[in-house]
Amino acid sequence: MLLSDVVAASARVSATRSRTAKTEIVAGILRDAAPQEVALVTAYLAGVLPQRRVGVGWRTLGSLPDPAAEPTLSVGAVDDLLQRLADTSGSGSTATRAGLVRELFGAATADEQAFLRGLLSGELRQGAQDGVMQAAIAQAADVPPTLVRRAVMLAGFSAPVAQAALTGGAEALEAVGLEVGRPLRPMLAGSEPTVEEAMATVGSGGPxxxxxxxxGIRVQVHKSGEEIRLFTRSLEEVTERLPEVVEVVRTLPADRLVLDGEVIALKEDGSPHPFQVTGARTASSKDPAELRRTTPVTLWVFDVLHRDGADLIDAPGSQRVAALREVVPEPNLVPRLETADAQEAQRFFAEWVGRGHEGVVVKSLSAPYAAGRRGAGWVKVKPRHTLDLVVLAVEWGSGRRTGLLSNIHLGARDPETGGFVMLGKTFKGMTDEILAWQTERFQEIAVDRGDWVVTVRPEQVVEIAFDGVQRSTRYPAGMALRFARVLRYRDDKTAEEADTVDEVRRIAGW
Ligand SMILES: Nc1ncnc2c1ncn2[C@@H]1O[C@H](COP(=O)(O)OP(=O)(O)OP(=O)(O)O)[C@@H](O)[C@H]1O
Structure with a gap:
């Protein structure tokens, strides 16, 4: 199959809003792909680079050779060139690598170049395609969607699942399970405004x-003998960035383990640093050894999914925690209280918030580990309101901020239209570093550069704290956020994972 077929299908998917039409387009191309091409085609359509990283940066992608007039690149040839780039990343000669980039991009048409650029920069990655992709795999292979979904959650990505479904059908999908060394989708938490409501949702009045x-940073730990690997919430490998975590895991008394937890940088008094400090450990390109010296992190584990041959994801929460206590020492366990007493629970919440933490997660004692799902098994409660919103536009600053993109327009997802609804603006909470970063970022994703307001593709997720919701005639949803301020930009979430207007209404209590 030619890359141009994939690029054309991708363009048709973007051009229609209908989920059914999107699904049919993707299912069609999956059926057309040869068996050995299915995984590649799936990965490219999902915007996932199978090699993860090939070490080609912005600078290279900004100065590409002239495009080819006719499409000739097959998906297999693209994969081969990307693999050679990945293999020479870091160690290969600059001339060899430049030659490979020329070979790949020189053989690509203008549309293919744009597609490959998106794939290499990670910009093509869209959670939106997740649901469509799963439906399309089920349709193309004629298997139940629930089987596909389960397999994707356990395999982490849709490409190997598409391959299994189209070549081995339902039987092959059933055989997909948790594998030590391969990340699965982490379980997510719902949210409630108070501890009492969270307890009712999770435990129906029981313990x-x-x-x-x-x-901190969500970390999934895989240990197989001497081999230890660490993955983030978006399944990116961060093993090399967190050497002190690897050392702790190495000492645990089990040969094969999959753990779920969080790493966080603590101050000398044991209270947490703000997220930015911990975040730098995985985001920064600085030397991990140096960062480890200046900003050491602590591993706090809260779940175990596999232990020495036994899969535990379907075991009830209380049983998993019992298994966890046998392998992880107390200092590396997340502080936990089991209770049915609302007052005792409230005291626990106040105690940990008082020590500077974000809140609590209320967890079911009986629920399984729901990989990739936001089940009723885990519900988070925070003392302040926060939302993950999408930046719709940004205004040029004035005064001290002249020349910088400053005031951002905030949108919540509207599940009914698939669009975004504006809820207000903010220029608060931005450090100089954030301002510099966003000035660059929003020019990259600009679609309309007005003199004052720059409209951007609705892709960048930002975590906002605010004091409440007020009625407003200025904004289309009839509501606006009070005292909104930026906590951080979130690169581990796509716009499809942003909070919805319904969530805002729920917080407002309307
Ligand atoms: N004890 C804990 N149990 C589960 N998750 C925890 C715990 N402590 C911290 N977390 C983190 O909290 C996250 C969920 O809360 P929050 O909504 O603030 O984060 P998020 O990434 O915005 O949301 P989500 O991951 O649920 O979409 C988890 O992904 C995990 O990284």
Missing amino acids: VALECKLD
Whole structure:
């Protein structure tokens, strides 16, 4: 199959809003792909680079050779060139690598170049395609969608699942399970405004567990003998960036383990640093050894999914925690309280929030580990309101901020239209570093550069704290956020994962 077929299908998918039409387009191209091409085609359509990283940066992508007039590149040839780039990343000679980039991009048409650029920069990655992709795999292979979904959650990505479904059908999908060394989608938490409501949702009045909610980096730990690998919430491997975590895991008394937890940088008094400090450990390109010296992180584990041959994802929460206590020492366990007493639970919440943490996660004692799902098994409670919103536009600053993009327009997802509804603006909470970063970022995704307001593609997710919701005639949803301020930009979430207007209404209590 030619890359141009994939590029054309991708363009048709973007051009229609209908989910059914999108699904049919993707299913069609999956059926057309040869068996050995299915995984590649799926990955490219999902915007996922199978090699993860090939070490080609912005600078190279900004100065490409002239495009070819006719499409000739096959998906297999693209994969081969990307693999050679990945293999020479870091160690290969600059001339060899430049030659490979020329070979790939020189053989690509203008449309293919744009597509490949998106794939290499990670910009093509869209959670939106997740649901469509799963439906399309089910349709193309004529298997139940629930089987596809389960397999994707356990395999982490849709490409190997498409391959299994189209070549081995339902039987092959059923055989997909948790594999030590391969990340699965992490379980997500719902949210409630108070501990009492969270306890009712999770435990229907019976006992529940409360755990301290740490504002660090989600880390999935895989240990197989001497081999240890660490993955983030978006399944990116960060093993090399967190050597002190690897060392702790190495000492645990089990040969094969999959753990779920959080790493966080703590101050000398044991209270947490703000997220930015911990975040730098995985985001920064600085030397991990140097960062480890200046900003050491602590591993706090809250779940175990596999232990020495036994899969535990379907075991009830209380059983998983019992298994966890046998392998992870107390200092590396997330503080936890099991209770049915609302007052005791409230005290636990106040205690950990008082120590500077983000809140609590209320957890069911009986629920399984729902990979990739936001089940009723985990519900988070925070003392302040926060939302993950999408930046719709941004205004040029004035005064001290002249020349910088400053005031951002905030949108919540509208599940009914698939669009975004504006809820207000903010220029608060931005550090100089954030301002510099966003000035660059929003020019990259600009679609309309007015003199004052720059409209951007609705892609960048930002975590906003605010004091409440007020009625407003200025904004289309009839509501606006009070005292909105930026907590951080979130690159681990796509716009499809942003919070919805319904969530805002729920917080407002309307
Ligand atoms: N004890 C804990 N149990 C589960 N998750 C925890 C715990 N402590 C911290 N977390 C983190 O909290 C996250 C969920 O809360 P929050 O909504 O603030 O984060 P998010 O990434 O915005 O949301 P989500 O991951 O649920 O979409 C988890 O992904 C995990 O990284």
